[in-house]
Amino acid sequence: MAWIALEGVRFFGYHGYYEEESVLGTEFVLNVYVEFDPDKRMNRDRLEAAVNYESLYRSCSNVMRGPRKKLIETLAIEICRAVKSNHPSVIRVKTKVQKNHPPLGGRVDASWTEFEL
Numbered sequence: 001m002a003w004i005a006l007e008g009v010r011f012f013g014y015h016g017y018y019e020e021e022s023v024l025g026t027e028f029v030l031n032v033y034v035e036f037d038p039d040k041r042m043n044r045d046r047l048e049a050a051v052n053y054e055s056l057y058r059s060c061s062n063v064m065r066g067p068r069k070k071l072i073e074t075l076a077i078e079i080c081r082a083v084k085s086n087h088p089s090v091i092r093v094k095t096k097v098q099k100n101h102p103p104l105g106g107r108v109d110a111s112w113t114e115f116e117l
Contacts, residue, residue: 011064035092076115
């Protein structure tokens with residue numbers, strides 16, 4: 001088995017439970033870890049034998065830039081599902097979605113959730 005990851009992927013988005021979040025927006029940071037089964041072509045240095053980072057980024061971006069979600073847990077679950085559905089060689093996906101400076105009435109650097117599928 002092999003792993004690849006994208007860490008510190010930043011998006012500005014309007015996801016959140018409160019209406020002001022849909023107006024003001026905030027920065028989200030995403031880490032995604034993908035386990036896959038490399039086939040014999042991996043020894044030939046061929047992109048189609050691996051999980052393409054650009055394609056992985058697109059799967060994440062489509063969710064993050066898609067329709068507004070109220071919960072970051074929903075974002076994490078949908079990212080895992082999108083990655084698995086767009087990359088047949090993926091065995092397992094783990095993602096961490098972090099919302100910077102959530103509006104909680106005081107100074108909070110970030111809130112986050114992890115999900116694995």
